[in-house]
Amino acid sequence: MMHLLKIRQKSQLLHGLQLLDQRMNLSDQDKQYLYNLEKGLEGEELFDAYVKKYLYGEVIILNDLLLTIRGTTIQLDTLMITTEGVRIYEVKNYKGSYEMQSGRLVTISGQEISNPLSQLNRSLIKLRHLFNEWEVSETVDGVVAFVEPSFYLYNADPADPFVFPSQLALHFLTFNKNMTRLSKSQHFLAKKLIQANQTSASHEKNYRFMTIIL
Numbered sequence: 219m220m221h222l223l224k225i226r227q228k229s230q231l232l233h234g235l236q237l238l239d240q241r242m243n244l245s246d247q248d249k250q251y252l253y254n255l256e257k258g259l260e261g262e263e264l265f266d267a268y269v270k271k272y273l274y275g276e277v278i279i280l281n282d283l284l285l286t287i288r289g290t291t292i293q294l295d296t297l298m299i300t301t302e303g304v305r306i307y308e309v310k311n312y313k314g315s316y317e318m319q320s321g322r323l324v325t326i327s328g329q330e331i332s333n334p335l336s337q338l339n340r341s342l343i344k345l346r347h348l349f350n351e352w353e354v355s356e357t358v359d360g361v362v363a364f365v366e367p368s369f370y371l372y373n374a375d376p377a378d379p380f381v382f383p384s385q386l387a388l389h390f391l392t393f394n395k396n397m398t399r400l401s402k403s404q405h406f407l408a409k410k411l412i413q414a415n416q417t418s419a420s421h422e423k424n425y426r427f428m429t430i431i432l
Contacts, residue, residue: 219276220269221400223408224415226262226281231255261311262295264365265386269296272390275397276300278408284416287344291416294341299408301398303357306345308338310364317372334362335378348414354407361389 232255238244239252262281269279278299285292296307315326323333338360346358363381364371374380381389 220273221278221408222281223278224280224282224412226266228259229255229282230417232259257311258309261365262309264311265296265307265309265363268365268386268390272387273393275394276400277393277397278400278404280408280411283411285345285348285411285414286416287348290344292341292344294345297411299356299400299404300393300396301400301404302396303359304345304349304407306338306341306358306360308334308341308360308362310334310362310369311366312364312369313366314368315370315372318374335380338362338379352410356404356407363389 232252235244235248235252235255239249244252266281280297280299281295283294283297285294294306295309298305298307316331317324317326321333322330324330342358342360349356349358359379361379361381363386364383365386367383369383371380371382
């Protein structure tokens with residue numbers, strides 16, 4: 219049985235930017251930022267649809283976790299707790315063709331973008347630090363999930379923890395086979411993570427909409 223203990227919601231930042239966009243002309247930079255936030259949410263909602271359709275085993279799901287660990291805030295798109303440990307998903311809604319070049323992710327036109335694998339690895343390190351402080355012995359791993367059907371990555375390393383759009387259904391169906399009944403300590407861990415969740419990230423850009431009465 220799937221336990222969805224923390225649902226995904228539109229962030230205050232995205233909601234505020236959308237309101238601001240209706241009331242004034244945003245700069246090109248802010249419009250691009252708004253677009254990226256909207257595309258990110260669309261991708262996460264598409265990921266959630268795959269989870270709802272194909273994942274039915276014993277698992278706890280926490281979406282949109284913001285955790286401050288040793289002074290650093292990390293955002294986890296999705297965290298799952300199973301009897302085999304904890305897995306985090308970095309969800310990407312990239313569209314079109316990309317290429318891996320010596321650990322660098324570039325578009326076909328040659329523009330380099332942030333490698334989501336680097337972001338995933340940073341989150342894994344921080345989460346392991348947190349579990350160590352909490353004296354939690356759960357193993358932690360992670361996956362970068364690409365959800366946009368048109369996405370294609372050339373020269374991908376098979377060893378990298380990537381799940382591509384055509385693999386998502388099978389990924390979750392296979393995941394189901396390894397799930398058994400969760401322990402009380404795993405349920406307790408989920409509650410502790412929810413309690414540690416922050417309402418907003420300290421590094422979010424301070425937009426003027428913060429002064430608007432919503």
